[in-house]
Amino acid sequence: MNPQNFEDLSNLSMLELFRVEAESQTGVLTTSLLEVERGTATAQQLERLMRASHSLKGAARIVNIQPVVTLAHALEDCFVAAQKGKIKLEQPDFDVLLRGVDLLAKLSRLPEGSSEHSNELGAYLKQLESIPLPAQSKTAALQPGSQTDVFHKATGASPAKPVAPPATTDDSGPRRREETNERVVRLTAENLNRLLGLAGESLVESRWLRPFSDSLQRLKRQHAELAQKLDSLRHTLEEEEVSERAEEHLHELNSTLADCQQFLNSRMEELDLYDRRSAHLSHRLYLEVLRTRMRPFADGTRRFPRMVRDLARSLGKEVRLELSGETTQVDRDILERLETPLAHLLRNAVDHGCESPEERERAGKPREAVIRIEARHSAGMLVVTVADDGCGVDVEKVRRAVVQKKLTNPALAEKLFESELMEFLFLPGFTMKETVTEISGRGVGLDVVQNMVKSVRGAIRLNSQPGRGLKVQLHLPLTLSVLRALLVEVAGEPYAIPLTQIARTLKLSRDKIEALEGRHYFLFGDQQVGLLTAHQVFDSGGKVTFGDELPIVVLGDRNTRYGVVVDRFLGERELVVQQLDPRLGKVKDISSAALMEDGSPVLIVDVDDMVRSIEKLVSGGMLTKVQRGALDLGTRKQKRVLAVDDSLTVRELERKLLTSRGYLADVAVDGMDGWNAVRSGEYDLVVTDVDMPRMDGIEFTSLIKRDPRLKSLPVMIVSYKDQEQDRLRGLEAGADYYLTKGSFNDETLLQAVADLIGAAEE
Numbered sequence: 001m002n003p004q005n006f007e008d009l010s011n012l013s014m015l016e017l018f019r020v021e022a023e024s025q026t027g028v029l030t031t032s033l034l035e036v037e038r039g040t041a042t043a044q045q046l047e048r049l050m051r052a053s054h055s056l057k058g059a060a061r062i063v064n065i066q067p068v069v070t071l072a073h074a075l076e077d078c079f080v081a082a083q084k085g086k087i088k089l090e091q092p093d094f095d096v097l098l099r100g101v102d103l104l105a106k107l108s109r110l111p112e113g114s115s116e117h118s119n120e121l122g123a124y125l126k127q128l129e130s131i132p133l134p135a136q137s138k139t140a141a142l143q144p145g146s147q148t149d150v151f152h153k154a155t156g157a158s159p160a161k162p163v164a165p166p167a168t169t170d171d172s173g174p175r176r177r178e179e180t181n182e183r184v185v186r187l188t189a190e191n192l193n194r195l196l197g198l199a200g201e202s203l204v205e206s207r208w209l210r211p212f213s214d215s216l217q218r219l220k221r222q223h224a225e226l227a228q229k230l231d232s233l234r235h236t237l238e239e240e241e242v243s244e245r246a247e248e249h250l251h252e253l254n255s256t257l258a259d260c261q262q263f264l265n266s267r268m269e270e271l272d273l274y275d276r277r278s279a280h281l282s283h284r285l286y287l288e289v290l291r292t293r294m295r296p297f298a299d300g301t302r303r304f305p306r307m308v309r310d311l312a313r314s315l316g317k318e319v320r321l322e323l324s325g326e327t328t329q330v331d332r333d334i335l336e337r338l339e340t341p342l343a344h345l346l347r348n349a350v351d352h353g354c355e356s357p358e359e360r361e362r363a364g365k366p367r368e369a370v371i372r373i374e375a376r377h378s379a380g381m382l383v384v385t386v387a388d389d390g391c392g393v394d395v396e397k398v399r400r401a402v403v404q405k406k407l408t409n410p411a412l413a414e415k416l417f418e419s420e421l422m423e424f425l426f427l428p429g430f431t432m433k434e435t436v437t438e439i440s441g442r443g444v445g446l447d448v449v450q451n452m453v454k455s456v457r458g459a460i461r462l463n464s465q466p467g468r469g470l471k472v473q474l475h476l477p478l479t480l481s482v483l484r485a486l487l488v489e490v491a492g493e494p495y496a497i498p499l500t501q502i503a504r505t506l507k508l509s510r511d512k513i514e515a516l517e518g519r520h521y522f523l524f525g526d527q528q529v530g531l532l533t534a535h536q537v538f539d540s541g542g543k544v545t546f547g548d549e550l551p552i553v554v555l556g557d558r559n560t561r562y563g564v565v566v567d568r569f570l571g572e573r574e575l576v577v578q579q580l581d582p583r584l585g586k587v588k589d590i591s592s593a594a595l596m597e598d599g600s601p602v603l604i605v606d607v608d609d610m611v612r613s614i615e616k617l618v619s620g621g622m623l624t625k626v627q628r629g630a631l632d633l634g635t636r637k638q639k640r641v642l643a644v645d646d647s648l649t650v651r652e653l654e655r656k657l658l659t660s661r662g663y664l665a666d667v668a669v670d671g672m673d674g675w676n677a678v679r680s681g682e683y684d685l686v687v688t689d690v691d692m693p694r695m696d697g698i699e700f701t702s703l704i705k706r707d708p709r710l711k712s713l714p715v716m717i718v719s720y721k722d723q724e725q726d727r728l729r730g731l732e733a734g735a736d737y738y739l740t741k742g743s744f745n746d747e748t749l750l751q752a753v754a755d756l757i758g759a760a761e762e
Contacts, residue, residue, distance in 0.1 A: 015111075018063045021056070022108035027302055028052040029075075029101045034305050037094045038320065046083040050076055056104065067107045067121050075100050078131055093131045095313070098306065100124060192293055196481050197576065199282075199289040206282035209275040216268055223261050230254055290479060291329070297375040297384075298326035300335040304346060308371060311350045318368040319354050321346070325375035330382060331479040334456060338384065338476075341449040345386040345472055346371060348446070353390030353470050363467065365389070381458075381500075382478050387471040393464040395421055405430070422462045423557060426450045449474070454608060456480060457498040475500060483577050483594070483604065487570035488553065491540035494602045495566075496575055496594060501607040503554040503561060505569065510548060515659070522563060524554060530618070533565040537589060537613055556611045564610075577604065589613055639760055640664040641753065642681075644674035644688040644700065645718075654687060654718075654749070661750050662760030671695030675703055678710055684757045687749075690719040690730065698733045705734030714756045718749070 032049045053076040060068035078097065081087045089097075103124055107117060230253055237250065305321045312319035330338070354369035361367060374385045398421045403413045407424060424430055428447045449472075453460045458476040477483065477500070485496035486505065504524070513520050513531060520531040531552070534540070552563045575594035580587060591606035641663050643654040651667045658665040666681070668674035672694040678686060686704065690697040697717055704710045714737075717730040722740040730738045737752050 015063050018059050018065070019108055021059050022068070022105065025052045025056045026101050026105045026108070029104070030098065030306050031302075033094060033097055033101065034309060036089065037091070037309075043083070046079060050079040050083055053079060056108075060108070065107065065110055067110065067117060068104060071100060071104055071107060071121060071124070074125055074128055075104075078128070087131065089131070096127055096130060098310075100128065192289075193481070196286075196289050196293060196479075197578070199286040202282045202285060206275075206278045209271065209278060213268065213271050213275055216264070216271070220261075220264060220268070223257065223264060227254075227257055227261070230257065290331075290481075293332050293479065294329035295332050295335055296326060297328040297330050297335070298323070300330070300339050301326070301342070301373060304342065304373070307343065308346055308350060311347065312354070312369075315351065316356060317350065317354055318357050319350055320368055320370050322370060322372045323374075324372060328375040328377065328382070330375065331477075331481075333480050334382065334476055334478075337452050337456060338474075341452045341474070342373065342384070342386065344446070344448050346373075349386065349388040349390065349470070353388040353392070355391055377478065380478065380484060382476045384474040384476065385471060386474075387469060389469040392466045392468055392470050393422070393425070393462075394466065395464070398422075398424060401430075418464075422464070425462070426460075457483065457500050457607075459500050481577055483575045485573055485575055485604065486553070487573050487602065488534070488551070488566040489568050489570055490534040490538060490566055492567075493540075494570060494596070494600075495534070495538075496573065496602050496604045497553060497555075498604070498607065499572065501555065503556065505551075505553050507549040508552050508563075510550065513550075515655075522552075524561065524563070527561065529554060529561050529563045530614075531563045531565065532614065532617075534567075536617070537564065537610060555607055560611060560615065562611065562614050564614075575602070575604070638662065638664045639684040639757055640666065640682065641685045641687060641757075642666050642668060642674060642677055642683045644668040644671065644686065644692070644697070646670050646689065646692045650689070657746055657749060658753070661753075663753070671697060671700035674700055678704060678713065679707075683713060685753060686713060686715045687718055687753075688715065690717060690721055690726070698729060701730065701733040701735050716752060716756060 028048060029052050032045050032052070035045055036049070053072045057069050057072035057076060060066075060072060075097065078087070078089075082089055103117075103121065107121070110117070230250070234250060234254070237246070301323055305323070308319055308321040349371045354371070355363070355365075357367035360369065369388065369390055371386070371388045374383075374387075376383050395418050399413050399416065402408055402416075402421065402424050403410050407427070407430075408416075426446045426449075430447075450460055453474055453476065456476055458474060461473045461475070463471040463473070483496070484499045486499055486502060487494050487496055489495075508522055512522055514522065521528045522531055523529075550565050551567070551569050552565055554561060554563050556562055573596075578593050578595065580590070580593055589606055589610045590603050591609070592604045594602050594604060596602055641658050643651055643658070643665060644667070645651045645654070646669055651669075655665040655667055666677065666683075668677050670692040671688070674686065674688060675695065677683075686701075688697040688700055692700075697719065701715050701717065704713055704715055711734075715735045716737040716739060717735045718739045719726065719730070720740065727738045737756060739749065739752055
């Protein structure tokens with residue numbers, strides 16, 4: 001139960017109030033015990049432990065939960081003795097005390113008057129006697145009628161020898177307590193979401209004034225032009241004799257125009273002032289509403305120091321967790337989603353990254369490893385960093401694991417860069433451990449982290465330094481209700497692509513586009529990136545025309561990356577996300593929508609879904625079909641040839657020969673693929689082999705010649721079969737030319753093509 005879940009505490013019952021306080025006080029006990037365990041004990045911390053247990057005891061007595069009263073009193077005795085320097089808490093004592101805090105949390109959830117877990121409480125109190133209390137403390141605890149009397153009648157632990165009190169700071173001054181006079185009201189998360197949506201719409205609407213104000217500049221320029229023309233007319237009339245009445249009219253026109261200009265200038269100044277004030281007010285309103293959804297980062301990390309401490313102890317390691325940026329404000333939805341991924345990262349850091357104390361000493365490091373979690377705002381994003389000072393990631397070990405798991409072949413694995421190898425760590429089921437334990441080894445940790453980051457349109461980065469540790473950075477949006485996006489135009493419609501999911505944007509010259517197997521690609525660093533148009537993905541139809549430079553958005557990760565050609569870039573925007581009507585179901589390649597400054601709608605692209613759609617086009621052989629004509633490099637009409645052959649070498653040879661002579665060339669892998677291509681595209685010639693799987697060249701040629709729409713399409717057969725009967729069989733099927741592969745050279749093929757359809761360009 002979280003205190004933040006109760007906005008109006010006055011509506012809670014006494015038992016609910018107690019549980020809220022119990023959660024708060026057990027958190028204080030855990031945090032303070034961990035600080036004391038690290039050897040940083042001060043009088044304030046011991047005082048805080050004593051007061052937390054004392055307050056919890058009093059609250060439990062009010063709601064009649066006696067087990068909590070008993071346990072809190074026993075813990076209070078220990079803390080008082082430590083505070084007075086009568087006992088010194090050793091390492092095993094902290095394990096016992098922390099287990100007591102866990103039991104306190106469990107007992108605080110009991111119903112009023114319950115005696116459940118009494119056996120567990122009795123066993124724990126006997127275990128607590130491993131921390132020997134001074135005789136006077138024990139005597140006080142065993143006074144007749146005390147809550148611990150029933151559990152301590154048969155015990156008789158000897159008092160401990162007094163020890164010197166720990167070094168303390170002066171605590172004699174008045175204790176400062178944080179007080180607040182703020183009033184709270186009950187408000188549901190749905191109310192907040194609606195309020196935030198309205199504030200966001202107000203922010204968007206306020207931006208409409210700026211384009212309107214800019215449009216008035218045109219009217220101002222027209223006034224200036226009219227004034228110049230009137231002035232020119234006045235000079236012209238001065239050289240001629242005109243009536244007095246005409247001069248009066250001209251003077252009136254000049255005076256009226258001057259008044260209009262002055263009035264327009266005044267109204268534009270007022271509008272500009274109103275625009276700035278309205279935008280500022282809307283922005284303040286939005287930030288204030290957004291602040292109501294924000295919670296400090298510390299709210300989502302309170303259990304982590306204890307988790308890391310217990311996990312390290314179970315593995316025989318010494319690990320300390322340091323938190324930074326605890327007051328950084330985080331959207332409550334983001335914070336809730338962050339808890340599980342951060343827990344996975346911490347488990348990985350403790351189990352995989354941090355070495356044992358002996359190994360660290362041999363490496364010249366302190367025995368105690370340090371894991372740091374930092375949260376900060378940067379460039380409009382929330383950046384959460386989890387870093388350890390352990391051994392880092394062994395890149396060569398990852399390389400061997402990739403080959404061993406048959407994720408790639410050894411030759412390719414040797415060529416992979418470190419950043420490429422790191423990507424394999426995010427694959428489901430990928431792990432570097434040979435054995436599965438309760439802590440790790442199943443390969444779900446980084447997979448869970450990546451899925452969460454993608455779900456909120458974020459990004460994740462790994463940085464490993466061998467022997468010095470691993471750093472994981474999560475770049476997340478500050479809130480899920482506002483999106484920073486790149487606006488692009490496709491077929492006259494705007495689309496928004498989240499900035500965090502764009503690898504790169506660029507404008508690419510046509511001469512840098514290559515073709516292979518009928519598909520276009522370009523070099524992105526050292527990687528060949530497949531190229532296609534957004535028209536193909538969205539199936540927007542219509543003729544696609546581009547200039548000399550193609551605007552391209554690179555999407556996907558390093559393993560599956562594509563370049564999507566859009567019509568043009570429209571710039572970056574901050575958009576208030578609007579969910580689509582649930583009756584629409586899942587819209588392909590679209591996640592949500594938003595409103596532009598002028599009130600027009602814009603669809604927000606679901607990048608992961610879009611990448612999956614592209615992969616389906618590629619794997620289904622549809623990409624080649626829909627791409628024909630999309631990226632033609634010439635402006636004059638070029639003749640198009642389809643080369644059909646099951647040999648990659650022959651296909652590429654024919655394609656290169658044809659393109660070198662200026663023809664546009666597509667390829668198909670067999671007769672069936674070729675038949676699908678000629679039915680959906682427009683070709684001037686088909687060049688086909690005979691022996692191919694699924695459909696041979698003879699059957700393919702026959703189908704073309706029997707089709708009323710395609711029968712005039714010339715077909716050339718190029719085959720290794722050079723017998724006369726083979727040639728006659730091809731010509732009888734309708735082939736216009738039969739050429740044997742054993743006898744033709746480059747010029748022979750090109751001359752045959754020219755004989756059938758002429759030069760490449762009309």
